[in-house]
Amino acid sequence: MKRNSRLSLALHTLSHMAGDPDRVRTSADIADHAGTNPVVVRRVLGKLRQAGLLSSEKGHSGGWRLAKPAKDITLADVYLALDERFVSGASDDAGPPQCSVEAGLQTRVAEVLQEIEESLVKRLSETSITDVHPSSCSYCDN
Amino acid sequence: MKRNSRLSLALHTLSHMAGDPDRVRTSADIADHAGTNPVVVRRVLGKLRQAGLLSSEKGHSGGWRLAKPAKDITLADVYLALDERFVSGASDDAGPPQCSVEAGLQTRVAEVLQEIEESLVKRLSETSITDVHPSSCSYCDN
DNA sequence: AATAGTGCAACAGCAATTGTTACGTATGAT
DNA sequence: ATCATACGTAACAATTGCTGTTGCACTATT
Helix, strand or coil, X not given: CCCCCHHHHHHHHHHHHHHCXXXXXXXXXXXXXXXXXXXXXXXXXXXXXXCCCEEEECCCCCEEEECCCHHHCEHHHHHHHCCCCXXXXXXXXXXXXXXXXXXXXXXXXXXXHHHHHHHHHHHHCCCEHHHHCCCCCHHHHC | CCCCCHHHHHHHHHHXXXXXXXXXXXXXXXXXXXXXXXHHHHHHHHHHHHCCCEEEECCCCCEEEECCCHHHCEHHHHHHHCCCCCCCCCCCCCCCCCCHHHHHHHHHHHHHHHHHHHHHHHHHXXXXXXXXXXXXXXXXXX
């Protein structure tokens, strides 16, 4: 796995689930397929569970499945569930800036970034998991 | 300085320059004011120079200044000059994916991200450096 | 010549993410 | 009941990207 791969892992897994919703998958299966570690999978999918996109069950014959129809899960849901923000404030200074130019800047730039973040989420909410699922999918034929 | 501070540093510096365009600033001056290192400043401003936003001169009484009027420099210019991509493909896998679902996903998701990237740049291009410069700026009174 | 700058490369330090191990807990199978 | 299986979580190692720092070459002004 590479950097910032949480979104990739989440989408990949959701897409597979969309193609075969009844199958329950263990984190080991998923990790195997995605080339990563079960713990990493549980970390990422745990966020999706908190957001109500997935459900998990412990114990024998437990595992992960979609918590609602794939068509009702949008890219925005996934994006927000992972607490990822492409457009971050980029200013984590300790306390208020000493420089008046910097202070004014932060306010103005934050406004623009906020706008952009909103339009990004809006756009993401227009695409569902089924929309990004390949129409010709060899896994769906199983 | 904190993480992903290149954009902050660039905007901060450009904003100062917009307020007093004739003044030539050394990377040491700028670093001092921004609380960072001259080499870091040259790294970041070097990108802006490559993009034609700034010019630099070597030797005695050298330094940095705007290469064109501040009102003609937009946030998009800065964003693009720094090679920053808020919306990154998030897929740096080695070679083509083995999994057909993954392959289809990458294509579709890339399309959406591309759209978003374009609208982001479009929005950024509507705001110039002078727009984010504070109207009441103590430095402009010098 | 001396001085004051940029340009660049190499390396150290730091922070965030990912990978891994270990252990607790819950649940179904036997 | 007991066992096997799978999630949940904490702790730590490994990796990676960015920032900070030092050093030196090169250039232009004085």
